[in-house]
Amino acid sequence: MTLRRVNVVILVLIAVAFLIIVHRNLINLNDFLRREGSDSAHVGLPHESEFDIEAPRKFEVARVGREIPVVITAVEERLGALIAAMNSIYSNSKSNIVFHIVTMNDTVDHLKAWLSKTALKAVKYKMLPFDSRILEGKVSKNPQETEAVKSLTFARFYLPVFVPDAEKAIYMDDDVIVQGDIEELYNTPLKAGHAAAFSDDCDSTAAKGIVRGAGSQKNYIGFLDFKKESIRKLGMRANTCSFNPGVFVANLTEWKQQNITKQLEKWMELNVVEHLYSRTLAGSITTPPLLIVFYKQHSSIDPMWHVRHLGLVGAGNRYSSQFIKAAKLLHWNGHYKPWGRASAFSEIWDKWYLPDPMGNFHPIRRHTED
Numbered sequence: 001m002t003l004r005r006v007n008v009v010i011l012v013l014i015a016v017a018f019l020i021i022v023h024r025n026l027i028n029l030n031d032f033l034r035r036e037g038s039d040s041a042h043v044g045l046p047h048e049s050e051f052d053i054e055a056p057r058k059f060e061v062a063r064v065g066r067e068i069p070v071v072i073t074a075v076e077e078r079l080g081a082l083i084a085a086m087n088s089i090y091s092n093s094k095s096n097i098v099f100h101i102v103t104m105n106d107t108v109d110h111l112k113a114w115l116s117k118t119a120l121k122a123v124k125y126k127m128l129p130f131d132s133r134i135l136e137g138k139v140s141k142n143p144q145e146t147e148a149v150k151s152l153t154f155a156r157f158y159l160p161v162f163v164p165d166a167e168k169a170i171y172m173d174d175d176v177i178v179q180g181d182i183e184e185l186y187n188t189p190l191k192a193g194h195a196a197a198f199s200d201d202c203d204s205t206a207a208k209g210i211v212r213g214a215g216s217q218k219n220y221i222g223f224l225d226f227k228k229e230s231i232r233k234l235g236m237r238a239n240t241c242s243f244n245p246g247v248f249v250a251n252l253t254e255w256k257q258q259n260i261t262k263q264l265e266k267w268m269e270l271n272v273v274e275h276l277y278s279r280t281l282a283g284s285i286t287t288p289p290l291l292i293v294f295y296k297q298h299s300s301i302d303p304m305w306h307v308r309h310l311g312l313v314g315a316g317n318r319y320s321s322q323f324i325k326a327a328k329l330l331h332w333n334g335h336y337k338p339w340g341r342a343s344a345f346s347e348i349w350d351k352w353y354l355p356d357p358m359g360n361f362h363p364i365r366r367h368t369e370d
């Protein structure tokens, strides 16, 4: 008798619990639907053709206000690098970023398809073709035969061509991941008369990853041949701290006033004839002319905004994971790229990479399951 009554009570309790659960789920669903609705109303995606099943992103808000031009190059063979970099920049900021993507004509269609079929379909971008004929007489090899990656590395010399209307712009290499809000980097103050701000190689934070040997120069003498008359005549101190031009903020008004592009071209041309760069130069071939033109004429960016040398041997031992986590920008300069076979901290890069819908690009991993 009492046993049966207990059974009934248990049944009723179970039924009530069941109803509560169903009700709560309905409320969640309702919330979810409402959120989805308002999201798309606010975002106003320009080409929202497909249903996006991805989780709502952190900053899916209307991006209005001052535009932040970010100049970055797209190289066909490493297009995945650009995608991961863009995704990290875009996802960690709610500012009005406009990517200025400098690329070769035959990369445009692939890149457009990649962007439009992924979570990056709402980003604002401009595709800017790079004509390598501009490098004629300025690099030793015939520029049309030079690999795209080498030609495009000079795109940074022509910033005002690619960003004609803005006063300020950011340039960054494609082998970076941004973990901070790009607006912070954009707000880097530039001193009067300075056309750019770079990260100095002697800065203790930046220098942390420097190893002795190839690719580790941190003074002007590592980049320029001070035995050459044209260099000596400049009267620069050979032990002056160099800077890394993989990330910089530019004042384009100053850049144009000082004819920075013309000055850089002049040194490129002179180098073809006189071989002015250091013979042990292992770093970027764009560095030497920039070092000359910006000698004691540049501002500095916060070292945490350019944590580099992640592509050098042993980078994984030099940086603690806490330090890497705190960094605002990570740069895999050096031989070992995070989409390659053996690179330090590639798991961070993986988080931002979006697979190629065309299936052309694949990160190389130690254990690929094909």
Ligand SMILES: *[C@@H]1O[C@H](CO)[C@@H](O)[C@H](O)[C@H]1NC(C)=O
Binding pocket: 105, 129, 130, 131, 132
């Ligand atoms: C790239 O394509 C545009 C438009 O089709 C063309 O005007 C331009 O000359 C091309 N540039 C190069 C370097 O081939």
Ligand SMILES: *[C@@H]1O[C@H](CO)[C@@H](O)[C@H](O)[C@H]1NC(C)=O
Binding pocket: 167, 168, 190, 192, 193, 251, 252, 253, 254
């Ligand atoms: C850029 O340089 C110009 C010319 O010197 C100066 O008037 C302007 O304030 C600078 N802008 C920024 C954002 O530093």
Ligand SMILES: *[C@@H]1O[C@H](CO)[C@@H](O)[C@H](O)[C@H]1NC(C)=O
Binding pocket: 257, 258, 259
């Ligand atoms: C930059 O070039 C223009 C035109 O060629 C010239 O008038 C001006 O004096 C140059 N400025 C500097 C700082 O060299």
